[in-house]
Amino acid sequence: MSTSTTDPMIGRLIDGRYHVRSRIARGGMATVYLATDQRLERLVAVKIMHGHLADDSQFTARFIQEARSAARLAHPNVVNVFDQGQDADSAYLVMEYLPGITLRELLQEYGALTPQQTLDIVEAILSGLSAAHKAGIVHRDLKPENVLLADDGRIKIGDFGLARAASAATAAGAALLGTIAYLSPELVTRGVADTRSDIYAVGIMMFEMLTGEQPFKGEQPMQIAFQHANDTVPAPSATNPSVPAELDELVLWATARDPEHRPADARALLEQVVETARSLETSLSATGPQKTMVFTTPLVPPTITAETQVIGSLATVGSTGATGSTTVIGNSATGELARATGRRRKRGWIAFALVLLLALAAGGAGWWFGAGPGAQVTITDVRGQSPEAAGAALLEQGLVVGAEPATAHDLEIPAGAVLGTDPPAGEVVPRDSTVTLVVSLGPEPTTVPAIAGVPEADARTLLDGAGLVVAEDAIRQVDPGVAQGSAIGVVSIGEDGTESGLPEGSESLKGTPVTLVVSLGPLPDVVGVEPGTASAAFEALGLTATVGGDSEFNNDIAEGLVLRAVPSADEPFRPGDAFTLIVSRGPDLVDIPDVIDLTINEARTALEAAGFVPVIDTNVPEFFWDIATVQQVEPSQDGQAIRNSEIVISAFFD
Numbered sequence: 001m002s003t004s005t006t007d008p009m010i011g012r013l014i015d016g017r018y019h020v021r022s023r024i025a026r027g028g029m030a031t032v033y034l035a036t037d038q039r040l041e042r043l044v045a046v047k048i049m050h051g052h053l054a055d056d057s058q059f060t061a062r063f064i065q066e067a068r069s070a071a072r073l074a075h076p077n078v079v080n081v082f083d084q085g086q087d088a089d090s091a092y093l094v095m096e097y098l099p100g101i102t103l104r105e106l107l108q109e110y111g112a113l114t115p116q117q118t119l120d121i122v123e124a125i126l127s128g129l130s131a132a133h134k135a136g137i138v139h140r141d142l143k144p145e146n147v148l149l150a151d152d153g154r155i156k157i158g159d160f161g162l163a164r165a166a167s168a169a170t171a172a173g174a175a176l177l178g179t180i181a182y183l184s185p186e187l188v189t190r191g192v193a194d195t196r197s198d199i200y201a202v203g204i205m206m207f208e209m210l211t212g213e214q215p216f217k218g219e220q221p222m223q224i225a226f227q228h229a230n231d232t233v234p235a236p237s238a239t240n241p242s243v244p245a246e247l248d249e250l251v252l253w254a255t256a257r258d259p260e261h262r263p264a265d266a267r268a269l270l271e272q273v274v275e276t277a278r279s280l281e282t283s284l285s286a287t288g289p290q291k292t293m294v295f296t297t298p299l300v301p302p303t304i305t306a307e308t309q310v311i312g313s314l315a316t317v318g319s320t321g322a323t324g325s326t327t328v329i330g331n332s333a334t335g336e337l338a339r340a341t342g343r344r345r346k347r348g349w350i351a352f353a354l355v356l357l358l359a360l361a362a363g364g365a366g367w368w369f370g371a372g373p374g375a376q377v378t379i380t381d382v383r384g385q386s387p388e389a390a391g392a393a394l395l396e397q398g399l400v401v402g403a404e405p406a407t408a409h410d411l412e413i414p415a416g417a418v419l420g421t422d423p424p425a426g427e428v429v430p431r432d433s434t435v436t437l438v439v440s441l442g443p444e445p446t447t448v449p450a451i452a453g454v455p456e457a458d459a460r461t462l463l464d465g466a467g468l469v470v471a472e473d474a475i476r477q478v479d480p481g482v483a484q485g486s487a488i489g490v491v492s493i494g495e496d497g498t499e500s501g502l503p504e505g506s507e508s509l510k511g512t513p514v515t516l517v518v519s520l521g522p523l524p525d526v527v528g529v530e531p532g533t534a535s536a537a538f539e540a541l542g543l544t545a546t547v548g549g550d551s552e553f554n555n556d557i558a559e560g561l562v563l564r565a566v567p568s569a570d571e572p573f574r575p576g577d578a579f580t581l582i583v584s585r586g587p588d589l590v591d592i593p594d595v596i597d598l599t600i601n602e603a604r605t606a607l608e609a610a611g612f613v614p615v616i617d618t619n620v621p622e623f624f625w626d627i628a629t630v631q632q633v634e635p636s637q638d639g640q641a642i643r644n645s646e647i648v649i650s651a652f653f654d
Contacts, residue, residue: 015087026423049091077128079158100151103144112212119277124155130266133195142201143179180221185257188229195265203254210236210243246276381425382418390418402436411511415442443509450504451487456518459487467510474516478573484521490514526562534562542575551585559586588643600625603649611643618651
C-alpha cells in the first residue's frame with residue numbers, strides 16, 4: 001500500500017543526502033526507512049528515532065550508542081553502519097540495506113528447521129557475535145527479529161541499540177529492555193549482562209530453531225522471566241525426537257543457568273559448533289546410538305546428590321558409578337554432616353528470600369505487562385475491511401482508533417475499504433496506542449506523459465512523476481526514426497504477455513505497471529560489406545545475422561559481399577530476432593556470339609537469345625535487313641559482356 005500520504009517522512013531528503021522512499025519497519029525507539037544515498041547512488045536503510053523521544057537524553061544516548069557500537073564492527077555477519085547524524089529534530093543512523101527476511105519470519109513460515117540449517121544459521125550468528133565480543137561489545141538483545149537473512153544468502157546481526165561494553169554492569173531496571181523470551185537468568189535476577197548472556201540468548205534461539213517453539217511459555221512476560229531464573233532449559237529432543245544428541249548438548253551448554261558453566265564467549269561456542277557440524281556429517285547418516293560430545297568446559301558441574309555418602313571432612317571426590325552415587329572418603333563424619341546441614345539451612349533462607357522477591361517482582365511486572373502501560377499488542381491486519389469492521393477489530397485488541405481516518409489512493413483496494421493502518425499491521429505497540437485507519441480512495445487517475453524521442457532516463461522520470469510504475473527492464477527495438485537510447489513509447493503488458501500501447505495524453509491509473517520501449521536506432525546498412533562485418537553490426541544491437549539463401553548475380557556488388565539482409569519475422573525488430581544475409585555472386589558475364597557476316601536480323605536474334613540488348617547502327621533501310629550483313633560488333637565478339645547489357649552491331653552501304 002501507499003504510505004506517502006500518511007507518513008510525513010516519505011519523500012523527505014534527510015541531511016541533504018538521503019532521499020526517503022518507503023517505510024520498512026517501525027519499532028519502539030525508531031522507524032526504519034528505505035532511502036537512496038544520492039551522493040553514492042545506492043540504496044540504504046535509514047533508522048530515524050521517534051520524534052517524541054528526541055527530548056529524552058537517555059533514549060538519544062542509546063540511539064547514538066547503537067551507531068557507535070555497530071560502526072566499531074567490520075564483519076560480514078554484522079549489519080554495516082555507514083553514517084549517523086541529526087536532521088532537524090530527528091536523530092538518524094544509516095545502515096546497509098539488506099532485502100530479505102528475519103529469522104523470526106523464517107520460523108513463522110517453516111516452524112522447526114533441520115539440524116544442518118540450524119547449524120548454518122548459528123555459525124553465522126556466532127561469527128558476527130564473536131567479532132562483537134572481541135571488540136568488547138555485548139549485544140544484550142539477541143533474538144530472531146534481529147537476525148537478518150538476505151536474499152543473496154548472507155546472514156547478519158543487527159540492532160545494537162542495547163549494546164554495552166562487556167565490562168559494564170547493567171542496572172536491573174534496564175534488563176527488561178531486552179526481549180523476555182531470550183533473557184539470561186543473571187539478567188532477570190541481578191540485571192548484570194556479559195558475553196555469556198549473549199550465549200544464553202543464542203542457545204534459546206537454537207532451541208527454537210530445532211523445535212519450532214520457545215522452551216518457556218506463560219501468559220505474562222514475568223512468568224517467562226521467572227522460568228528463566230529458576231528452571232533448566234530442556235533438551236530440544238524432548239520436543240523434537242529427531243534432534244541429534246550433539247545438538248542437545250550444545251543447547252544445554254549454551255543455556256546453563258550458571259554463567260560459569262556456559263562458553264566464555266561467542267568464539268568458544270563457535271569453535272564447538274564448527275566441530276559439531278563436521279561430526280554430524282557422518283553421525284546423522286550413521287546407524288546405532290549417537291555419540292556423546294566431550295566439552296572442554298563441563299556442561300553440568302559435579303554435584304553431591306542425596307545418594308552421596310559423606311565419611312569425613314578431608315573429602316576427595318571419586319568417580320560417579322553406574323548408580324549415580326559418589327563416595328567421599330575422610331574422617332569426622334558427624335562434624336561434616338553438621339556443617340553440611342548448616343549450609344543447607346543458610347541456602348534455604350537465601351532461596352526463600354529470592355523466591356519472595358521474584359514473586360513480588362512477578363506480581364508488579366504481571367500488572368505492568370498484562371494490564372498496565374507495559375502491555376503490548378500486535379496490530380491485526382484489517383486491509384480490505386469496512387472502516388466499521390476494522391475499527392471494531394482494533395478496539396477489541398485494546399487499541400484506540402483515531403477519530404479521523406487518513407486516505408490514500410490504491411490500485412487494488414476499492415474506494416471506501418480500509419487500505420491499512422498507521423502504524424502498520426504486524427507491528428507491536430503498547431496497549432491503548434492510537435491507530436489511524438487508512439481508507440482507500442480507489443485508483444487515482446493520471447495522464448500518460450509525452451516521452452517519444454526523450455532519452456530513457458528522462459522518460460523514466462516523467463513516468464514516475466505521473467505515478468506509473470516503470471519496469472526496471474525496458475523493451476529494446478529497432479526504430480529508424482528515433483535515436484538510439486531514446487524512448488519510442490510505453491506499453492502495458494497483460495498476464496498473457498500481450499502488449500497494449502499507452503499513447504501520450506491518454507488516461508491511466510497511478511500505480512499501473514508499465515514498460516518503457518527504447519530505440520536501438522536503425523538497422524545497420526550492410527550492403528556491399530563483408531558478411532563478418534555485417535554480422536557484427538547486427539550483433540551489436542542484440543540481433544543475429546548469418547549468411548544463407550541463394551547468392552545472386554549483381555552487376556554493382558562484388559562477389560562475396562552482402563547484397564541485403566532478410567528478416568525472419570515482421571517488424572518491430574527486437575533483440576534476438578534473426579536475419580539472413582544474401583551475398584553477391586558478382587556480375588553475370590555472358591560470351592558475345594559471333595554475328596559478323598550474319599544479316600542484321602540474324603545478328604539481332606542471336607544477341608537477344610544470348611541475353612543481350614542489340615543496338616543497330618546502320619544506314620541500311622530496314623527493308624534490306626534480311627540481306628544486309630553485319631560488319632562490326634562493339635564490344636568485340638571475342639570477349640564477354642554483362643547479361644542484358646547493350647551490344648552495338650554495325651552495317652553500312654558502301
